[in-house]
Amino acid sequence: MTGRVETFAWNPRTSLNLPFLRRFAIGPRKNNFGDLVGPMVVDLMRERLGVSPESRSGSPVRLFSVGSVLHFADDGDVVWGSGINGKISSDRYRWSTLDVRAVRGPLTRQWISDRTGHPIPDVYGDPALLLFELGFPRPVREASREVLYVPNLNDLGGPVPAGHVVSPRSPLRQVLTEIAASEVIVTSSLHALIFAEMLGVPVALIKPSAESAFKYEDYARGTGREELPMFEDFPSALAHASTSRHRHENALAAWSSAPLLTAFPDDVFMPSARTAGGA
Template sequence: MRPVKLVHWNPRETRTGGSLGRLTATGPRKDNFGDLLGPYVVEKVVRTTRGLTSYPVPRRLPPGRSPRTGHLLTIGSVMHFARTGDTVWGTGVNGKIAPDVYRFTSLDVRAVRGLHTQKFLTERGIDVPDVYGDPALLLPHLDPRVTAWAADKRHTLAVIPNLNEVDDWKDHPAFVDPRGPLDHVIERLARSERVVSSSLHGLVISEALDIPVALVRSRAEPSFKYDDYFSGTGRTDVHTFDDLDTALAARTVPAEMSWDPAPLLEAFPWDLWPARTARTAQATA
């Protein structure tokens, strides 16, 4: 079997403008921490998870369709990168992408980020199970370092912007650069008593660790991905803030979510790693 390809967004910086610049980009990669979490979490699941009780069967494709086997989409608003036959686990739709960019006709969906993504896919004839959640919520269940960091607070505050708002927030003394080393960003958030974020995954990591977090509505992003995430964790009408100063002045408490991590973890596509699936199944027999 070919290695599993984890589809995620991490383009290189362009040195020239226009479409030619995008095609010939040779600069450093964006390295936005939220977009790197997909491969990171999948590695944690594959290396550390034991005792899963079931292994989903891949969904059948329509007759005559050739699957692009071995491609897995996970964390992020990257559904527009999917092609027919790809596997989806916790992925979301990007509210900035035009509908005609989505080119798949059938997907093997195990879970989606939220109900808005589910609706988008089902309206296109894609079968989507009622399994929701951003897989970054699983980090405390997968990496004991993360819970240890969260138990050892060293910072009163962290402020982490959406990638497109770094310049607006970078002068704050509690600024956390979302382009920093992934472990460092997670640790900095985990060790903070409070977080203010316009980054979706600044929000997700904070909520996963029961850290009080205030979400600032991003001026660079539509609300779709935030609303989608909230819907996947059983919430609507979550209070958000218009700007950083208002969020900093507000009193925040840990989120109340009606979300169980077990269905999302059980929906992990182990069958893409058949040798590991067989070993784990034998161990639990």
């Protein structure tokens, strides 16, 4: 039996604080939509390239794609688009070397290079950016409401500033449909921001309550921008997203998917029986 290539996705259980137990993580999964995109994109890439989930080496392989999750990595894990989590202290990173093919942005690239002392490829982009290009159904852009607010997972349950709200724990298709049906988006969720930009929906970032700015800046620079405005309050964010200048701009104009697609680590996967038989 061969080992498999596991695409890492952060999806822990929620903690239940019961009076007769200590606090245990035995509740339902977090199911944060952005953290679940990685395996979807990797499976779509595998289908495009005709490779199976089994590893070519025969040993188990872990692949890190979407998310600020590299503090969960170990030596030798493969990285294709993941990023550093700016709120995690450096002593929680266990690895000293990684097989890096692409990273979310140049801030992550520099962080890994400084830690390992080795050059890191300058291939950038969150793999979620490839979702529609790889065949995932793209929702039709038909705005039926003025404003949608999508909170970061850590902001869920907090004050709702205004407008319609969609939970980041909703299924991906629902979140995408809700974004496509809105005139403008205000969000503290990185992946709501990414999908709004992919769908051409004007979007502005409101400062999250518990997240570092690192991942937002990393993503922005990885897609060819020097900065990504982040607003302290909902009215300021909404005003920014609603201006005519932002309604018609292509936020991703400076980014090309080609390098990220080319950097996919297909060499760690076993060719599928169909592909091998046709070779």
